[in-house]
Amino acid sequence: MDKQPFHNTKNDDFSKLQSLKTLPKRPLFSSKYCLPTSIVAILVIVLLTYNSFSIFYFNLDFPMENDKEIKKKLPCIDVNKQLHTLKHTLFSKTTHHISYKKTTKQNLHIKKLAKLIHKSPSFEPTNKTFAKRVRLFFNENSCQFRVFMTWISSIKSFQEREKFTIESLFKFHPQACLLIVSNSMGSSKGTQVLEPFLKLKFKVMAISPDFKFIFKNTMADDWYNQLEKGHINPGLISIGQNLSNLLRLALLYKYGGVYMDTDFIVVNKLDGLKNVIGAQTIDPITKNWARLNNALMIFDKKHPLLFKFIDEFALTFNGNKWGHNGPYLVSRVVSRVISNNNRTMEDASEFTILPPVAFYVVDWSRIGNLFKMPMDENHSKWINHKLNHIKEESYVVHLWNRQSRKIQVEKGSIISHLMKRSCIFCNSSREIS
Template sequence: MTWISTAESFGTRQILAVESVFKAHPHGCLMILSRTLDSAQGHMILKPLLDRGFKVQAVTPDLPFLLKNTPAEAWFNDIKSGEKDPGGIPLAQNLSNLMRLAALYKYGGVYLDTDFIVLKSFKGLKNTIGAQSINSAKNWTRLNNAVLVFDMNHPLLYKFIEEFALTFDGNKWGHNGPYMVSRVVHRVEGRPGYNFTILPPVAFYPVDWIKIVRLFKVPSQQADPKWFEVKLQELNEKSYGLHLWNKQSSKLMVEEGSAMGKLLSEHCVLCNQIYSS
């Protein structure tokens, strides 16, 4: 995980996302790349989980070290020197896109956004990225980088980092994230040497950003209950997790009796303040 905001803004919903990791992987190890959480205040936020024996640690990312000997090393030096325009989108947002790639490339493992609720163990997943959308022929139309599962030094990660540096645009939302991984995979899919799996949307993105609001509300008496039951069954049977699309859902309250309330209650370990998240 990465966290680029203040420690104060790492709230209940982010804690519940972290808890879901340990509900599915009680012996797992979670590192959060974050300067603000790597602090006394951050330690107090994570302390209830640490006290229960869960292995979670916030670490200030060393970007020059992470990017050394990668295709983005020169890009980062140009950003620091002012030779490269960072654009209008906050640079931290784009650095988060890059940090996840560099950390996975150098160490391997699983990357998760902080607005992703894990629903079942990732054991068995290897060199995997998820489709956000598919067409009528069931072919992917867009991938997303909110969940990445890759071995160390995987060539696809190298290509992602290379594409980030070569085509960086700090003014287009998503250009250096979901659109970037989609561009690269479109070019290399099926080529020898790139062994990876693309999972369908139901794996990581089972509810799109338009419909996510429905999970936070109690279902109405007309059409919603059926959708509610079908969606919960699908999530339990087919999904590894649920992306919450924080940009759309961050201000939504979890209503008692909602699908989100049920999911969070079943996939937490401390389970505090679910309905105030």
Template sequence: MFDSWRYSPVKSNIFSTITFAVFIFVIIFTDSIVSNVSLHSDAIEHGSNHQDQLQTHQTSQVLRITSTDDEDDDHGILLPPFEVTEEVIVQPENKLKPEDLRLFQRSRFTRRFNSRVREFFGSNQCKVQFFMTWISPTELFGEREFFVLESVFQTNPESCLIILSSTMDSEEGRKILEPLTSRGFRVGAFSPDLWALFKNTPAERWLSDIKNGDRDPGEIPLAQNLSNLVRLAALYKYGGVYLDTDFIVLKEFSGLRNTIGAQSVDVNGNWTRLNNAVLVFDKNHPLVYKFMEEFAFSFDGNRWGHNGPYLVSRVVDRLANTGEELNCTVLPPIAFYPVDWTKISGFFIKPNDQLGAKWIEAKIRQLSMSAYGVHLWNRQSSRFRIEEGSIIRRLISDHCVVCSGRV
């Protein structure tokens, strides 16, 4: 049977085909083994493996992780994926929002900022030079903000007040201020020239870096952070008192020099947090310069308070620990922050009974004796209605000069 199958022409062709296929398979299998041995040897020699080579061809992507550090709880950190080289990761250019770009524009008002400020203070015999900032539209400058201006002049009638604001430096702004200016009070709104105001200070380089995209402005509105820096630069260049527009003034400020207020203290009376809602400093004061240095060095546009109240706390605490002379007085909370932001609602509520009325009378006496003013904490209190008989209503009645009664 074997001989018959061997000499058959058809069977001979089939045998030849099978033999050839087996021969080809042996060649391919042998070549695969040799290739794998070569790759394995190459990996041992160069410290990599075939899997690593495949991973370098994966699509690049940026991963976001949340830091466990308490200082960074409010924002994430961008990290490259494990196998991506520096050449693959391209950091996006920091771009300012359209509304931010307008902050860097100069106008005929801003170009004259320095001369206008010096002329305003020079032509008036200002017992105290007050500054405020206003970054919102004029229509948001309401009765409460106007009453704060009234309280300044009711307690400091011989003083001057400059509102650093491009929106209030307008026809609409002058109409808002007219009830005060027509009564002879010295108040004006001037558009700040950031470039001139920050010149020859640590803020100058920071401003240039922000404009050129070399620093990240962050998610917090840039104007809000600029307000923290503008107040420092104004005090450093001209000297005087800075007040937030939600601070009711209860006393004359002429006796204060180089002063900052504690927002909170510990059981031993040592301050635990300062605040920058009220600042009193001489011209060219070195501590204000250090505040600006800290702002430029540690700026973070994603963390609320980091560039403002927390900043002054950091700097003063650091200098106090090194034993460096501060030439500055820290006043207790009763001076500027007699009520904490968590309890400010109680100042807007009328008394419900005789005990509540007695408490309000006692609080009014305490404020009159010991407080230079009351911070209203507008972020919390702007939604509260001022009730008749409340502490705030009493303060308005006692410290108004126009006394419209609309607040």
């Protein structure tokens, strides 16, 4: 049987490779698509360039502090409005039944946004903490009479009525030290609002709150931590309003002094009062107080009643009932204290409940009467009688902002007379409505 000829595959492969050397040299892409090498190279470079830009491109949501050109092109950003929106978003996440995983992602986004907002030029950079700034403010001014206010709205909302509250305060207490705790007022624009008082050497400072520090060593600390984590439902009532209710209690507990809302007219000196809270209404039958109010309170540092107020806030917080964490809260606690100790309105050794005429001379439903001009002789007599009563018996007049905000001050009205009595910038024409 004839042998099959031996087939050398190595020699065949080598001969094929040798034959390929005689072919013209072309790149793989050009062989397939019949494109010149230079065009392929250009395409590769363009693709690499585009890829680089897509990877390293940054979109800045806020203009740089010194970049004037960008500021001209971009719309003006209201940082305080962003902060208000940020805080509202942070504290309303549980209201909308967002899942925990989604909430966590939102919290990360909110924290990043907060950092960008606080780096904005609208906030003056400072190395001093809230605690240090407040301590320096009180110590350097030798403050014997400390007054606190809070402000949860925008700077635009801080208008003549709020300014006149400050004006009337300094009219009767020129040596007072006023601390306004507010994110919006604690900015450079807030300082501009206070400039007329600073020029006259009145001691006033606005500062953004440090809730962690202010609430430390109280039940408010744990409550606030739970709120941040989304474990507490903030409810339908503005969380800013409820934080203001808690903040005033904690500030008085930590520092002692006077807390007052920004819708008062001071008509007499307050510095003779000690550990007092005002009754808003009196029971017509028993003649005892029916409801207290937390719009103005005066207490010593670490007063036990303030501690009970804070505990009550943390333990019974309800964000869906108006007044539950404010006027109704202080009423509940004081009622229990009096009941447990068998104390009456007159037998209050640790604190005093002042009658409505002291702080709330008229109820919210009748506040409009104080803004009206005399209609006839009888009305004129009533105005004079009421005005004298206020001058002799009241320390402040509460304007009940929610009800009287849009009411104009008429010439010859009780409010117009009180403004003349309590003004500092008396030559300037303005309205507080």
